[in-house]
Amino acid sequence: MIKVYKRKMVPKGMEIVTGNDVFFNKYTSLMLDGNAKNIIESIDDSIMVDPFYIRSRFDGATLNIDKLSTGCKTVLNIVYNKNKVFDIRECGDNALDVIYHLEEGNIVCEYPLISFNMDKVIAVGKTERIIDDYDELMEWWQNEV
Numbered sequence: 001m002i003k004v005y006k007r008k009m010v011p012k013g014m015e016i017v018t019g020n021d022v023f024f025n026k027y028t029s030l031m032l033d034g035n036a037k038n039i040i041e042s043i044d045d046s047i048m049v050d051p052f053y054i055r056s057r058f059d060g061a062t063l064n065i066d067k068l069s070t071g072c073k074t075v076l077n078i079v080y081n082k083n084k085v086f087d088i089r090e091c092g093d094n095a096l097d098v099i100y101h102l103e104e105g106n107i108v109c110e111y112p113l114i115s116f117n118m119d120k121v122i123a124v125g126k127t128e129r130i131i132d133d134y135d136e137l138m139e140w141w142q143n144e145v
Helices: 020-026 036-044 070-080 093-099 134-143
Strands: 002-005 047-050 053-055 062-064 085-087 106-108 121-124 128-131
Touching: 020 070, 020 085, 036 047, 036 070, 036 093, 070 085, 070 093, 121 134, 128 134
Parallel strands: 002 106, 002 121, 085 106
Antiparallel strands: 047 053, 053 062, 121 128
8 A cells, every 4th residue: 555644754864856857757767667557557548668668658769767757756756665655746646546556656745636546645734644545545634733
């Protein structure tokens, strides 16, 4: 299950990444393997040609992997860097749908960004609790100090 943090609840020593584009281009892009194909296709509707190139959905052009959307890069950052917490504020609904179904990873945001199609998550506040309902997670996000 994905862990959802409020910024002040992130454990000391855990790095929070807010610049997902730069982090992806510098680190995560070098880690990609076959597991990235489905994520890239489901979020950006592009085909991963190899670890460094994608085929664009718009005109079939082959582009450098750094041309992925920020939402797609954020999801890939979460999947390939499980020891860091990633800010999701630049993610669209398609990326949020994938994030809220990940088996593990860590996310943070200053305001509620929740997929209507969410699965179970671990909400980390004063205590950790499992939430599997959109409204319940929204309430947690608005009321957790």
